[in-house]
Amino acid sequence: WTFVWTVTAAGATHICLRKCEPRAVFELMAAEQVTTLCAAPTVLISLANATENLRRLAPKGIHVITAGAPPAASTIQRLEEDLGWTITHVYGLTETAPFITVCEARAEHAPLPISERAAIKARQGVELITSGELRVIDTQGNDVPHDGVTQGEIIARGNVIMAGYYNDPKATENALRGGWFHTGDAAVVHPDGYVEIRDRLKDVIISGGENISSVEVEGVLLRHPAVQEVAIVGFPHEKWGEAPHAFVVLHEGATADERELCDFARAKLAHFKAPHSVTFVNELPKTATGKIQKYILRAQR
Structure with a gap:
């Protein structure tokens, strides 16, 4: 999710594991003075559900970037409440830049109960200014209302979208119809403009x-x-x-x-x-x- 090269460019250290084991993760965080963790929600679930004696090994103040699938609010709440970590949820696809939205933390979120903050952090958030345009549209191509209920498909365009699929013009034409990349993700838009994926359309x-x-x-x-x-x-x-x-x-x-x-x-x-x-x-x-x-x-x- 861009961290392969940005961490390197910043002169920081990568710490990689072949297998996610909570003890190894927590011990390496402490030994190597880790500040940032990139992990899919399935990895976060295993860390959040580690036994209490293992969770005590986890350093406080870790900043977590998660993507790859919609994280559960309950997982976010447990990591922030029990471990003292901060979760940032981002969203992107293989066909786009590593992420095209970020669930930005805003001042008005701070006084909310932890359960409500976690529910907001589970959303995909708002488009990045560097990643072009993002919309959620209905089957007629109209923007869905910002009511947090009406579902549509996320589409995007900009200079971070692929040129096409290799040697597959038919799939390229279908995915990029109308000049927009159709993600196949079903989502709603909340009144604050935050997008929340409800499912893959096929799921x-x-x-x-x-x-x-x-x-x-x-x-x-x-x-x-x-x-x-x-x-x-x-x-x-x-x-x-x-x-x-x-x-x-x-x-x-x-x-x-x-x-x-x-x-x-x-x-x-x-x-x-x-x-x-x-x-x-x-x-x-x-x-x-x-x-x-x-x-x-x-x-x-």
């Missing part, structure tokens, strides 16, 4: 004609004390067409059953958004950069 679950954001449901389940990681996908349903299904990794030594987690979600969401079923797994399939591979989970239908 939106349509149940009984209602759109369900898998990211929203995942964020709720991550607040359950037994849940370490979760991924929500749509499974076929005889009545509703599709229904949310949860793949859940529990904390070591924790217990929970399907009914408990479904009821927990129903208590905090519109009932149609709650998972209809749960599969408990030891780990979720991920890419090398920590993104959950939902297509693998959907193939288990």
Whole structure:
């Protein structure tokens, strides 16, 4: 996310790990006097959920840059509250500069309760002045209202957007139609202008004609004390067409059953958004950069 060369250009030190292990991360931070951590949300989840004796090793005052997937507000809150770290969420794609938005901290956020600040920090934020233009549009190409509810697709243009896909003019034409890069990310815009991704368009679950954001449901389940990681996908349903299904990794030594987690979600969401079923797994399939591979989970239908 640009830090490969900016850290080098500043004459600072890179500290790289082949595998994310909380003890190694915390001990190296202290030994090497680390000030900044770049990590995908899946890495932050493992650090936030480390045992208490390991979390005591974590130095205070670390500035964290996170991207790669929408982070859960509960993860942000735990890192800032328990470890004394500061989280900055940025957003970009392979087809753009490493990030084209930043969730900028503003003075009016400071007096808010930590839970509200964390919810704001989980948003993708506002466009960077150096990264051109960014909009959220409906299917007719109109900007969505800034109501935090109406969903559209994030599009962007500027000198940080790719020229095209290598040897694939058809895909290039489709992605850059109308002179804008179409990201495939479904998002809303809040009244303060902050963009918040609700899902990948391909991951939106349509149940009984209602759109369900898998990211929203995942964020709720991550607040359950037994849940370490979760991924929500749509499974076929005889009545509703599709229904949310949860793949859940529990904390070591924790217990929970399907009914408990479904009821927990129903208590905090519109009932149609709650998972209809749960599969408990030891780990979720991920890419090398920590993104959950939902297509693998959907193939288990």
